[in-house]
Amino acid sequence: MSSDFYTAYILPYSALIIKICRAYTNTQEDFEDYYQEVCLQIWRTRDKFRRESEWSTWVYRISLNVCLTLLKKKKNNTQHFASDYVPEEETEETHAFSDENLNVLYDAIRRLSEVDRGVILLYLEEKSYQEIADIMGTNANNIGVRINRIKERLKKLLDGKVN
Known part of the structure; x- marks a missing residue:
């Protein structure tokens, strides 16, 4: 990947990629792996971008698809090789960022289903x-209903009323 491509097409969207990767990982190591894989896939698939949507939409789609694929692979590997696997406890050292309020929000977001995240x-x-519907491959009405349900679930999670 050239530094010009990274600077022009990935770096302006790095905050979006970071947020998506962070929502699907629990450790700094996993976060870095996911981020690197997303960047690589954006570069690999750049020629498939048909300009039918915004570049940011393309970046979201790639980011979500890569994170969901890696998460699925990780779950499958965990189930096949370590049925008694216990997820690593998050510590200050393993967290991608140090803002405690943000950590609490991301912890709650990670408790949502993969699609809801x-x-x-x-x-x-x-x-x-409509943009969310286009990215997620559904319709805008469905997204509106889903967002309201997600907000309620997050509120309960943040208030400590749901496990």
Whole structure:
């Protein structure tokens, strides 16, 4: 990957990529692996971008798909090789960022379903329901209903009323 491509096409969207990768990882090591894989996949698939949507939409799609694929692979490996696997406890050293309020929010977001994580991240990026629907491959009405349910679930998680 050339540094020109990274600077022009990935770096301006790095905050979005970071947010998505962070929502699907629990450790700094996993976060770095996911981020690197997302950047690599954006570079590998750049010629497939048909300009039918915004570049940011393409970056979101790639980021979400890569994170979901890596998460699925990790779950499959965990189930096949260590049925008694216990997830590593998060510590200050393993967390991607040090802002405690942000950590609490991301902890709650990680407790959502994989698809709901993607939807709420797009919502938090102030994407319209239609943009979210385009990225997620559904319709805007479905997204509106889903976001309301996600907000309620997050509120309960943050208030400590749900395990």
